[in-house]
Amino acid sequence: LDAPLFADVAGDARVSFEFFPPKTQKMEETLWESVQTLSPLGPRFVSVTYGAGGTTRERTHATVARIARDTDIPAAAHLTCVEATREEIDAVANDYWDAGVRHIVALRGDSPVAGTKFQSPVGGYENAAALVAGLRKLHPFEISVAAYPECHPDSPDAVADLDNLKRKLDAGASRAITQFFHEAETFFRYRDAVAKAGIDAEIVPGIMPIMNFASVQRMSAMCGTVVPDWMGTLFEGLDDRPAARQLVSATIAAELCRRLYAGGVRDFHFYTLNRAELSFAICHLLGIRAKTPALREQAA
Numbered sequence: 001l002d003a004p005l006f007a008d009v010a011g012d013a014r015v016s017f018e019f020f021p022p023k024t025q026k027m028e029e030t031l032w033e034s035v036q037t038l039s040p041l042g043p044r045f046v047s048v049t050y051g052a053g054g055t056t057r058e059r060t061h062a063t064v065a066r067i068a069r070d071t072d073i074p075a076a077a078h079l080t081c082v083e084a085t086r087e088e089i090d091a092v093a094n095d096y097w098d099a100g101v102r103h104i105v106a107l108r109g110d111s112p113v114a115g116t117k118f119q120s121p122v123g124g125y126e127n128a129a130a131l132v133a134g135l136r137k138l139h140p141f142e143i144s145v146a147a148y149p150e151c152h153p154d155s156p157d158a159v160a161d162l163d164n165l166k167r168k169l170d171a172g173a174s175r176a177i178t179q180f181f182h183e184a185e186t187f188f189r190y191r192d193a194v195a196k197a198g199i200d201a202e203i204v205p206g207i208m209p210i211m212n213f214a215s216v217q218r219m220s221a222m223c224g225t226v227v228p229d230w231m232g233t234l235f236e237g238l239d240d241r242p243a244a245r246q247l248v249s250a251t252i253a254a255e256l257c258r259r260l261y262a263g264g265v266r267d268f269h270f271y272t273l274n275r276a277e278l279s280f281a282i283c284h285l286l287g288i289r290a291k292t293p294a295l296r297e298q299a300a
């Protein structure tokens, strides 16, 4: 950490990017520009989220299928258990398999009614572990699941939360991607707890470059992520200064990644919010450079 800024990076970091399905034509254009900006960096995969209650089922499918068809990046589809029977979810998964999608991010999801607890749908998958087991029976998908460095709000404690993670991995997931967090120490503590629990699967930190501090505060409160005081101070007075805010955001996210890298982390998952520049800049600082398609194939 005392080395000059990013002088210790060796170009050995690997990244993945998360997008959400676009709602409008304009948003679709922004998404595709972002995919085109980020794909030369040779991500391990890009994933597309699934809206609450399956509300984005068609849009998620269309976006993932297009990435699978029109780019050489492995595409991953998020899938949740919310408000659907097992048969309906299996049908969505079969459609993905038929479209050439081989990677699913398997999630429980949340209640579509804000402030109410998730209820297992009648005839549905009761949680992410059950979904993973169901997907395993269908096809040899690569499966990623969610992990919570600051404990999921529905978990009684950190031990129960780790037990739940273990169930998902034992059911057939090969990697966990974490909820976003704001301090590297939060991830390191979690990594130690995961190892102590006997879990040796890959735990990839989810990095959320902050576009809008107020909305990150709201999201953090909902998912139990602590927002440190110093972060509020750094965004003070920047509400009407988007360019300055962007520089501050990039600095904070880059510093988080620098600390993670110094602590041995080599895989990073970026919540891009469909905007490429911040994630691109951070990858650049991490020593990742655009690769030709041939080099990308070699790296894969």
Ligand code: FAD
Pocket (backbone or CB within 6 Å): 048, 049, 050, 051, 052, 053, 078, 079, 080, 105, 106, 107, 108, 109, 110, 126, 127, 128, 129, 145, 146, 147, 152, 153, 154, 155, 156, 160, 161, 164, 168, 177, 178, 179, 180, 206
């Ligand atoms: P699970 O792992 O099934 O469980 C959540 C909690 O419930 C656990 O902590 C566990 O303690 C408890 N629990 C589960 N089963 C049991 C049981 N049998 N007994 C006791 N306790 C139990 N949401 C979306 O809607 N769409 C997305 O695309 C999306 N993508 C995400 C991507 C990532 C990387 C992450 C981290 C989250 C994402 N989410 C998404 C949010 C996610 O759906 C919520 O965090 C949700 O509340 C939990 O989902 P899960 O898969 O972690 O659930």
